[in-house]
Amino acid sequence: MRLVRFGEAGAEVPGVLDGDGVLRDASSLVADWGGASLAPERLAALAGRVTDLPAVAGWDAEHAETGGGLRLGPPVARPGKVVCIGVNYADHAAESGMQTPPEPVVFMKDPWTVIGHRDTVLVPRGSTKTDYEVELAVVIGATARYLDSPDDALACVAGYATSHDVSERFLQLEGTGTWDKGKSCETFNPLGPWLLTADEVPDPQDLELRLSVNGEERQHGSTAQMVFGVAALVHYLSQVMVLHPGDVINSGTPAGVALGFPDPKPYLRSGDVVECSISGLGTQRTVMGQA
Structure with missing residues (x-):
């Protein structure tokens, strides 16, 4: 999985980029990417639920690497x-x-x-x-x-x-x-x-x-x-x-x-x-x- 944090500095939201480059909001499952949320077993459990997460509006999947129209904070x-x-x-x-x-x-x-x-x-x-x-x-x-x-x-x-x-x-x-x-x-x-x-x-x-x-x-x-x-x-x-x-x-x-x-x-x-x-x-x- 590609884990990201999107939004303004200091107010980032945890997200996941799926296999098609679609940004999905993971805030319903984790408060943020850090500490216990990065445990390998927890990430493994999350992997099968990525496509169930809501897509983020305003995201351009074709330009995910350059920001997709939203700010990507440190992951x-x-x-x-x-x-x-x-x-x-x-x-x-x-x-x-x-x-x-x-x-x-x-x-x-x-x-x-x-x-x-x-x-x-x-x-x-x-x-x-x-x-x-x-x-x-x-x-x-x-x-x-x-x-x-x-x-x-x-x-x-x-x-x-x-x-x-x-x-x-x-x-x-x-x-x-x-x-x-x-x-x-x-x-x-x-x-x-x-x-x-x-x-x-x-x-x-x-x-x-x-x-x-x-x-x-x-x-x-x-x-x-x-x-x-x-x-x-x-x-x-x-x-x-x-x-x-x-x-x-x-x-x-x-x-x-x-x-x-x-x-x-x-x-x-x-x-x-x-x-x-x-x-x-x-x-x-x-x-x-x-x-």
Whole structure:
């Protein structure tokens, strides 16, 4: 299933896109997409009832991926936490001048950075090094705590979404302190357009990622290139923190970010159009604005 949340920011309604791209209102069955509503067994029970849900007026099924005439918010209600994995593709590590890590590099991103896939991303005031990163977002559906092995990990995943992990490189790498502050500026995590449930992703290590800026392709990779795959990441994180339903893991980005270009590096500016896509997870389109 493709789970969405539609409506104005702060007043989104849970919905499902059926096989024909028709938007159906799921509010009679769930209050929102987040927490317990993302439990794999609950999603499985819902799957057989999708066509019984009422269609949403004003929705253009032929243009579902671009919004269908309605605003699509982030497909997960405010996550409890957004956990990010750094340098998780060998080619991105190389372009960043970093070694491939022996274990996952973990940092956190403010959950309030999560916005809808066509909402405006704001370049921070004074920033000249705002960068882009297309990433596979892993959304947790069942509590993961001290999992015995990676073999147990995928059963804890509700689904997957396209994520744009926007970064401010000066704050992240050139100042003092942690990476978090270069990752947590307002609007720095468009998510969506939808959450594809895990049962429709047979292998999360076989997905193609692309990102373009103003129509020019900058990133093109595959989740097969991850240093640590999804199962390994969920298992690892469960040893150092409790992952709760609705939490989001941004699993890393392939090569092609602005940081890796020779000078002058093509960092993002107000007015730039960024498009991110992942196989089966849809394309998000963001127009950059100014804070």
